[in-house]
Amino acid sequence: MTGFGFRHSHANGSARLGWFTTPHGTIETPAFMPVGTHASVRGLSMQEIRAAGAQMILANAYHLYLRPGDEMVRAFGGVHAFARWDGPMLTDSGGYQVFSLARYRQVNEAGVEFRSKLDGSLHQYTPEKVMQIERNIGADVIMQLDELIEGGSAHRASYLAMQRSLRWLERCRVEFERLSRDGRAPVTGLVVPEGAPPLFTRDVDRDPLAPPQALFPIVQGGTYPDLRTASIEGILNSGDWEGIAVGGLSVGEAKQAMYDTFDTCAPLLPVNKPRYLMGVGFPDDLLEAVSRGMDLFDCVAPTRMGRHGTVFTRDGKVQIQKSSNRTDRRPLTDECACPACTQYDRAYLRHLMVTEEPLGPRLLALHNLTFLMALMTSAREHLLLGDYASWSASWLARYRAKGQR
Structure with a gap:
């Protein structure tokens, strides 16, 4: 993998100062990433986000897939060019949206079948499909498709979801590598208005090549230490990743249970990789997480609450x-x-x-x-x-x- 790297120094207990390098720049960590679900932080311009101090932002592959379509984003040069953001970007796979929109979906081993909230159309969301979507969108860091379940779920349900997430991770890895090797499928059917500049997908020699991207796995297992440990072991045995995310938190569990889960995970994660804590963004939670060795964070709560x-x-x-x-x-x-x-x-x-x-x-x-x-x-x-x-x-x-x- 080219263009990615992580180094850290000045540790204070488990907390550490770090630098995560991506093809679009280096992020000093610990760092909070604003959420731009639709490739836009709602109501704010990218210039305002940059002036606020943002180094990296994220968008959501599920939402961009539904509208305007991942192929459309690709045709405009990828999500950086589409959103007019020249810094590092990350896309979440949409696992949380699948979790939060339970009435619209069915989950099985193959993946997720759901109906769009926009028009009721039926979609098949598999690990392979998610990799194709995220490689079209073109963010620097992309997330695996995982199975997220409610906070406080029983041990058995948490175990089954964690194991399925590991199996889906392997399928994501295989498809990610295939796309890197064989290239992306051609985009067809997009019509440009007369007199408008050509789309990037017209370059048939360069367009199939996906940009350099890093695939991050996601640690699952609820608030059960044995399941979190097993999830990390499975992730580390399945590949050499550019970074690892911790997911499935801030979904209804008690704060102390969340902090205890940080304590479980951090010592088991590689020290030479960035650690991305998903969906956590209250000031006190950020400092507690930094104290326990986490590096990157995101959450919609700050902008939504504002x-x-x-x-x-x-x-x-x-x-x-x-x-x-x-x-x-x-x-x-x-x-x-x-x-x-x-x-x-x-x-x-x-x-x-x-x-x-x-x-x-x-x-x-x-x-x-x-x-x-x-x-x-x-x-x-x-x-x-x-x-x-x-x-x-x-x-x-x-x-x-x-x-x-």
Whole structure:
């Protein structure tokens, strides 16, 4: 695999400072990745995301497959060109969407059969199909198709899903390597308007070649240490991966159970590979995960919460629509460089939200992302200084002292 690598230094306990190199640049870790489900972070431009401090973003293969279609993304030069983002990107396979849209799908050994929420059409989603989709989309890092089940599921159900995820991983690996060797199938049927530039898929010599990509496996097993251990052993025995993800958390389990699962997984994962914790994005959870050796994170919660009026501050979460903010001339926080904090006060931000002005959700979503980027920057700085553990403990004590307001 060309173009990928990972190195780390300045460990403070299990926490470590790292650099994950991809064909589109190097990410300093620990790092939080904004979620751009449809190759767009909802309501925000890529320029705003970059200014907020983002190094890497992710999109969702399931959603892009349904609309506009993975072949369409490929025809426009891949997801980087399509979205106008020149940094590293990752695509999630859609395992979480399969889990969350249970009423629309059936899962069996072959894969997933589901009906589109858009038009009711029937689709077959197999490990092989997912690899074809993700190789068309063209992100730097792509995820295996796994089987995700509800948090708190019984040991037997968690075991069966973990074992199926390992079997699907092997099928993903085989198809990933076949596409690297034999090339992608040609794209046909896309018509360009008269006078418009030609599509990238018109280059029949270069188009079949998939760009350099890294396939990440996903550790599953619920909150059961024996299953997480078995999942990691199976993953490590099945290939030499460029990185490994830990999935199936933040889906309803207690926070301490989630932290205990970090403690189980981290010592078993290779130290020379990046560790991607999927779907975790609250400030306290990020610092707890960094303390336990995790490197990369993503979550829709920061932007979703911002769009609904809940924002992160050093003193916990604030609900901006509360009447106590009606005459409050203070910024959300004095320690944030985002437009919401540097240009507006709480009273005006509340006014935007209660009057349903589109600017309000945009500003608050951007604030939450900026806040998390700054938090990860501080984490890296204190790892370099060697005092991450004491800094993190102090930060968490203040953040948790007042709770949500």
